[in-house]
Amino acid sequence: MFVGYVSWGHDLSFTILSLSLFLIYMIVDKRWLLFGFVWAYYLMASRGFLLGVESYYQSLGYAFLAWVSVATLSTLPWALIWSRSFKKRLLLFPFLLIVMIVPPFGFISWVNPLPTIAVLLPSFGFMGITIEVMLIYALALLWRKYTYARYYGIPLISIILILKIYYFPPTVTKNLSIESVQSDIEYFPVTFNKSKEYKTLKTFFYKVQNSQSLNILLPENALGNYSAVQSMLWQDLDKSRTVFAGATIYNAKRSKNINALLEIEHNRSKILYKQRVPVLGEMWKPFINKGTEATLFEQPIVQINGEKAGVFICYEQLLVYPYLQTFFYEPKILIGISNLYWAKDTNIKAIQKETMELWAILFGVPLSFSVNG
CATH class of the missing domain: 3.60.110.10 (Carbon-nitrogen hydrolase)
Structure with missing residues (x-):
């Protein structure tokens, strides 16, 4: 819930926090935990959807139903593709990414963490997305195999992220011709x-x-x-x-x-x-x-x-x-x-x-x- 609220709608640098959603998919050992985390992420990240639909249709009941329904449908692929087997989760991760991009789920699911790697790897293009996937795999394997990675890895990565964002914040180039x-x-x-x-x-x-x-x-x-x-x-x-x-x-x-x-x-x-x-x-x-x-x-x-x-x-x-x-x-x-x-x-x-x-x-x-x- 915290990740969904903080990642979107505040500062561009904060969007990188949503990548933790991919890591959660890899490391949780219970399906209901994954469902709860991802569902809360979509609800909080898309909180404006509730107010926007209510304003458009002048119906809070319809807006609430639409908000919860879209968040639930966006969460379903995560829970259904997840497996108790860690190896299967690794193998199925690319399939999850594809399902969340193509229709039908790809056309109702927004706040996808995929492009947030831009905060770390500007101008890397498709190579940046490839590195992002490899990074998620590497972090998941470290978490799984080495206990110390759980205690030292997260603080170290957090420090690196903070330093990168503070000294080299992401900046977009404006098109000055228009x-x-x-x-x-x-x-x-x-x-x-x-x-x-x-x-x-x-x-x-x-x-x-x-x-x-x-x-x-x-x-x-x-x-x-x-x-x-x-x-x-x-x-x-x-x-x-x-x-x-x-x-x-x-x-x-x-x-x-x-x-x-x-x-x-x-x-x-x-x-x-x-x-x-x-x-x-x-x-x-x-x-x-x-x-x-x-x-x-x-x-x-x-x-x-x-x-x-x-x-x-x-x-x-x-x-x-x-x-x-x-x-x-x-x-x-x-x-x-x-x-x-x-x-x-x-x-x-x-x-x-x-x-x-x-x-x-x-x-x-x-x-x-x-x-x-």
């Missing part, structure tokens, strides 16, 4: 209030016009339900400027929305990126012709100012699968947009930002992050 607009405007992911939507659109337009930058990044759904009518406003955009902004596009053929990042210039606009993993259940409804499209296997890389960019819209910033898929194509910059007005008083914004920063640090790429809320 101005990331941060806002606090009351608008929800999808709205049919045209008057309010137009007012929001005008607010963002004035922010762009008052900016000194040539490239501006706006938050998720900043353009609302984008259509030819909304696009007329952007015809007044300075010819020298390019705006990258979130919008909802309706796909009439499939009766679904597309949560997208648009590229807008003076006389044209185009869909640059479609969200790969919308929120399952609320946005992504795979078995009915409603909700938001998921584009799981489409090309995750786009071109921004002549550079390969990996784009992440809101929920997919919290997951592991979209990052691994993206970094396979070696992006040079990361772009993140979110609308978290409904969760503005929770730790969800901090966790999204921390997760994106960890991946940016791990692979040594600059980050642009625009959020409303």
